[in-house]
Amino acid sequence: MRCPSPGDLKLDHAPELTTISGSPSHAAMGSPPLGSALWMKIVLAQGLLNTAAQQFWTHPDLPSVFSPFLLELYSMVSCSVPLMRSAYDRAEELAAADPLAAVTATYLERHIEEESHHDEWLLDDLVASGMDRATVLQRVPSAAVARLVGAQYCWIRHAHPAALFGYLAVIEGNPPLAEHLNEIQMQTGYPPETFRCLRLHAADDIEHLNELRSTIVGLPLSDTYAALIATSAFATLQGLISIFDDLMAK
Amino acid sequence: MSDTQSKLQRLEDAGVLEQRQFTAEELTLVATITDDEIDVLVRLRQKLGATADGKNHIRPNFVV
Numbered sequence: 001m002r003c004p005s006p007g008d009l010k011l012d013h014a015p016e017l018t019t020i021s022g023s024p025s026h027a028a029m030g031s032p033p034l035g036s037a038l039w040m041k042i043v044l045a046q047g048l049l050n051t052a053a054q055q056f057w058t059h060p061d062l063p064s065v066f067s068p069f070l071l072e073l074y075s076m077v078s079c080s081v082p083l084m085r086s087a088y089d090r091a092e093e094l095a096a097a098d099p100l101a102a103v104t105a106t107y108l109e110r111h112i113e114e115e116s117h118h119d120e121w122l123l124d125d126l127v128a129s130g131m132d133r134a135t136v137l138q139r140v141p142s143a144a145v146a147r148l149v150g151a152q153y154c155w156i157r158h159a160h161p162a163a164l165f166g167y168l169a170v171i172e173g174n175p176p177l178a179e180h181l182n183e184i185q186m187q188t189g190y191p192p193e194t195f196r197c198l199r200l201h202a203a204d205d206i207e208h209l210n211e212l213r214s215t216i217v218g219l220p221l222s223d224t225y226a227a228l229i230a231t232s233a234f235a236t237l238q239g240l241i242s243i244f245d246d247l248m249a250k
Numbered sequence: 251m252s253d254t255q256s257k258l259q260r261l262e263d264a265g266v267l268e269q270r271q272f273t274a275e276e277l278t279l280v281a282t283i284t285d286d287e288i289d290v291l292v293r294l295r296q297k298l299g300a301t302a303d304g305k306n307h308i309r310p311n312f313v314v
Contacts, residue, residue, distance in 0.1 A: 032278060032279050032282050036279050037279045037280075037282040037283075039279075040276055040279040040280045040282075040283075041280070041283055041287065044261070044266055044267055044280065044283075044291055045291070047266070047267065048266065048291065048294055048295055048298065049310050050308070050309070050310065051295070051298050051301050052298055052301075052310070053308055053309055053310040053311070054301050054305075054308055055298065055301055056310075057308050057311075058308070069311075073311075073312065073313070076312065076314075077313060077314065080314045115314050118313070118314075168314060171312050171313065171314050172313070172314055174309045174310050175309065175313075176309050176311045176313065177307050177309050179307045180305075180307050180308055180309050180311070181311075184311075197313070198311060198313065201313040205313070227284075230287060234287065234290045234291065234294075237294060238290075238294060240310065240312055241294060241297065241298070244310075
């Protein structure tokens with residue numbers, strides 16, 4: 001049984017929080033800060049995703065499931081920037097009268113820049129693994145990826161774009177590690193060029209994670225929106241587990 | 251057993267967390283979790299079944 005290890009995910013001391021309505025903050029009332037409490041829920045989700053990863057990456061026939069994994073990953077990554085742009089656009093619409101939306105827009109504007117073109121890099125890596133570029137481009141996202149990403153569009157449009165923080169925190173919460181990527185490369189026999197995009201994230205995502213954590217901890221949250229982001233995080237966890245399940249069932 | 255202890259114990263019994271890996275401050279924050287949220291995590295943990303102890307460096311490798 002694997003459980004979350006907070007490790008370097010220890011909480012920074014949260015800044016003083018105010019609610020959207022301007023009512024006294026939870027910290028001022030003696031309750032735990034909403035952003036910090038939310039982050040701990042995300043840590044639990046990240047831990048369960050790590051448990052799911054143990055099952056997948058110790059699959060007895062890893063070479064046979066790795067190629068489909070790359071295709072699912074490509075679908076997710078190619079959806080990411082358009083998804084963040086949608087959340088950014090909605091946050092911008094709300095920002096003038098909504099501090100949470102304003103923080104969301106500021107964060108996403110920077111993060112969209114950071115994540116741009118990663119789909120192209122990953123596509124190059126898939127081609128390096130032997131896949132046909134046109135075939136990858138023509139492939140439609142699976143139902144599991146559509147459920148994962150589609151839920152975010154629903155919350156962005158019909159609840160609040162800050163919901164996307166739950167999605168990002170779970171996906172970026174356990175960045176790839178070079179040691180693990182080396183093992184996968186050895187077990188699958190794929191060339192080093194297949195792993196360029198993943199290795200880039202192994203190097204970069206610690207910074208992204210720290211930035212994301214401090215942003216979430218400092219969000220000007222109401223109870224409602226803290227619960228929304230937690231729901232988004234748990235749905236993302238469920239969606240990623242489903243993707244692993246589907247891959248292992250093939 | 252307090253409500254806080256009850257929630258943490260339920261999470262621990264289900265294999266969602268090990269309390270010894272968290273500081274007292276962090277456990278206080280974890281205990282703000284609602285019963286509905288605990289239900290979701292416990293169901294997902296049960297779905298994963300008896301996952302064997304793995305290696306700490308294994309990661310999901312999903313990226314944005």
